[in-house]
Each structure stands twice: as C-alpha cells, then as structure tokens.
Amino acid sequence: MLPDGAAVVLGRRIRVVSGGTALLGGFPTRLVRLTPRARPLLDGRRIVVDSSAAAVLADRLLALGLAEPDLATLEAPADVRLTYVVPIRDRPRQLDRLLTSIGSGADVVVVDDASLDPAPVAAVAAAHGAHVLALPVNVGPAGARNAGLVAVTTPFVVLVDSDIVLEPATVPTLLRHFADPEVALVAPRIAGLGERPTWLGRFEDTRSSLDLGPHPAAVRPRSPLAWVTTACVVARVDALADGFDGDLRVGEDVDLGWRLVDAGWRVRYEPAAVAHHEHRERPVDWFLRKAVYGTGAQGLAERHPGHIAPAVLAPWSAAFVVLLALQRRWSWVAALGVAVAAGIRIGRRLRPIDHPYAEGMRLAGAGAVSATAQGMALLLRHWWPAAVVAALVSRRMRRAIAVAALVDVTLEYRRDPAHLDPVRFAIARRLDDLAYGAGVWWGAIRARSIAALKPAIVRTERRR
Structure with a gap:
C-alpha cells in the first residue's frame, strides 16, 4: 500500500455519483459503492493516505484502475540503486x-x-x-x-x-x-x-x-x-x-x-x-517497421488469448456496429433502438444510484461512439485486406471504407495536424494502418490462425 502522505486522484473518466456515495466508470465499467466509513475519505476527487482506512481505499481504487497516484505526493524509495x-x-x-x-x-x-x-x-x-x-x-x-x-x-x-x-x-x-x-x-x-x-x-x-x-x-x-x-x-x-x-x-x-x-x-x-x-x-524502413509490429499480434494471441483482440465489444455494441454497417434505412433505426435498449438495461443495473437511467443512456452513448470507432479501425487497420476484397464487389463496403477514412482523418487532423498539410497527413495515416494490418495478416497466415484477428465480445458493465 502507499505510504502515509501519498495521495491518489480519481481517473479523469471516473464519475462521482449519488452525492459522493458511489463511483462509476473504468474499464470494464464498474459501479463502486462507498461505505459510510469510506465516503469522508474522498475529498472531492482526491484521497490522502493518512490512516489505514485511507490506505486500503486508495489501494483498492488503484487495483481497479479507478484512481491514479498523485505524483507530487510520491517519494522514491530509500534505496534507488x-x-x-x-x-x-x-x-x-x-x-x-x-x-x-x-x-x-x-x-x-x-x-x-x-x-x-x-x-x-x-x-x-x-x-x-x-x-x-x-x-x-x-x-x-x-x-x-x-x-x-x-x-x-x-x-x-x-x-x-x-x-x-x-x-x-x-x-x-x-x-x-x-x-x-x-x-x-x-x-x-x-x-x-x-x-x-x-x-x-x-x-x-x-x-x-x-x-x-x-x-x-x-x-x-x-x-x-x-x-x-x-x-x-x-x-x-x-x-x-x-x-x-x-x-x-x-x-x-x-x-x-x-x-x-x-x-x-x-x-x-x-x-x-x-x-x-x-x-x-525513410519511407521503406518506416513502413516495414510498422508491418513488423503487426506480426507480433499472433505471438501475443497464442500466449494471451484472453488479452489480445483488434476490438473489444459488448454484445449490444457489436450488434450496433453490424447494423450500422448494413447501411439500410431500417438498420439505422434498429441500431438506435439497440443503443436505447442498452441504455435502459444499464440503467436498471444502476438503480442504487441517483438518476440511473440518465447514467445508463450516457454510458450507452459512449459505448456506441467507442464501438463505431473500433469498427472503423477494423475496416481501415486490422481487417483492411478482407475489406478491400469485399469492396471489389460491394458498393456498401466501398462507401463504408470511404466514410471511415474521411471521419478518421478529419478527427485526427483536428486533434493534432503534426505540422503537415491534410493530404500528406491522410497518406501517412493510411500507410500506417496498411503496414500494421499487413503485418497482422502475415503473422496470422504463417500461423494458420485467426486468433489475432478475432474481436472479443465481452460484458462491459459490472456492478460491485
């Protein structure tokens, strides 16, 4: 546990809900209800280790990935040889x-x-x-x-x-x-x-x-x-x-x-x-290094089958992405319905807190955005060889790739243009994805396994 005087701060994606009686967030999403003894230890979004109870709470939140140590309060060990x-x-x-x-x-x-x-x-x-x-x-x-x-x-x-x-x-x-x-x-x-x-x-x-x-x-x-x-x-x-x-x-x-x-x-x-x-x-060295990075996915899939995946989706968010990909008028409505239903379901599991359904809809909305981003990454990065083949015969696939590439470059360029004009930024962005994806597929082909290409479908909402 952290020594006396150290402090932890709640992660930036963690919400304090129900008047400070519970914490919501993390990966996977967790609802952590604070005991009456623990609540006073949380000062805003910060816990100072000044008692055994505070040390236990800080350690628990660190273990769950809900808090980060406050670097300014940490001191290196006495023996730093x-x-x-x-x-x-x-x-x-x-x-x-x-x-x-x-x-x-x-x-x-x-x-x-x-x-x-x-x-x-x-x-x-x-x-x-x-x-x-x-x-x-x-x-x-x-x-x-x-x-x-x-x-x-x-x-x-x-x-x-x-x-x-x-x-x-x-x-x-x-x-x-x-x-x-x-x-x-x-x-x-x-x-x-x-x-x-x-x-x-x-x-x-x-x-x-x-x-x-x-x-x-x-x-x-x-x-x-x-x-x-x-x-x-x-x-x-x-x-x-x-x-x-x-x-x-x-x-x-x-x-x-x-x-x-x-x-x-x-x-x-x-x-x-x-x-x-x-x-x-140098372009060739740069491209080959990115491809080499991609080949490592297969070795990791063999050693850590529970950890490596090109996308991690809840069942409902996987259905949401599939419905969007169909690009039918009815599928847009169905995708919205899936997200709303997920928000209601999450809200039911959050009933111990105030405004559970509002929180459920917020989490479902964030999950839908994350799932869409992961779906675009599958098309542009991890699955691009299969996507290109499908695009040869499918106008919807061509449209999906074009939209995904445009949205990806627009959002990333706005975040940081890297001192480049939009055209060269877009070229570098796509080459990066092409190289890495090619490496993933080459590793999979050599191993005769699709383990590194399979998305993980997991439950993401947990209650504690």
Missing part, C-alpha cells in the same frame, strides 16, 4: 548519444547483440565507462535484455534502447512510482527528437505508435492503455525474475507487461517523464 541495461546491435552513434544523456558515474551494461562491427560499439562504451557484454549470436531484443538482467545486482533496472535520449528528470520521475510496493514497472512518454527533417518524421513525432499520450494510466489488458513499450522503462528487478520471452522477436514488451499484471503486479504509464526516440523516417 539502479543499473542501465542497453541492448544494441551496431549503431555506435546512437549509443554515444544515449550514454551522454545518462551521464557519468552510472552503472551501465551494454549488451552487444552480435554486432556486425563490434569494435565501434565497444569503443563508445569504454569512452563512457560502460561495461560491455558481447553475445556470440544475435538473440534479439528480448534475449539481449535477459542477458543484461543477469548482470544486474541493484534493486532497480532501467531498460533503455540505444535510439533513446533521456532527459535529466526522466528516471528520477519514474522512480517515484515505486513508493507503491505493488508497482513492478513504469514507462515514460516516448516523444520524437523534434528534428522533423521529413514529412514522415513530422507525422511520427506526433503519431508514433510508441507515444501513448498525455494522460497517466495503469496498464491493463483490454483497457484504453493496454501496453507500454520497453524502449525505455524502469523496473523492480525482483519482479522480472522470469525476464522476457526469448522466443518473441516482436511484442516481447507487451507480453512482459501482461505477465506482470497477471501475476498481480502494477504496471504504470507516466507521461510526466519523457524519453526521446529516434523515429524511422
């Missing part, structure tokens, strides 16, 4: 830049994953006082990190790729989360270097798949923030006893995070800490 582990294959220029950002006096293990020319890597490491662990054969990022972890004797480890540049506050900020003894791993926000020499580079600086946005969150499967990259993380060494899955060349970071969560640990994303990444900018 740490080791940097840097997997690398060639790229001495990037290594020099990273080690310069780490600074002198740090304990650094550079794991040379069978570089084609190891001498420059060794020279850069020696110049910065880093220890080099040279592997005789290339084992990939997971295996290289595991080899480095064996050499770590400190309580904490910073796993950081060679193409990362750290800010002075990055690691100290992340260490503060370990005031919570249940936290195993914390990741910063991954931003671009800001050089933006090409239009793809400018797009990637604000639309990188590694950049998970401005809001802190718990990392939980099937939630809006389901994974973090280990391009840069701080972790508790004793929580990483099993290390990475060395058989995974892609998606090993997602697998690690999910195994930690399944084991009862907490994994957090903290955007107040920032690390900068050298994004790929």
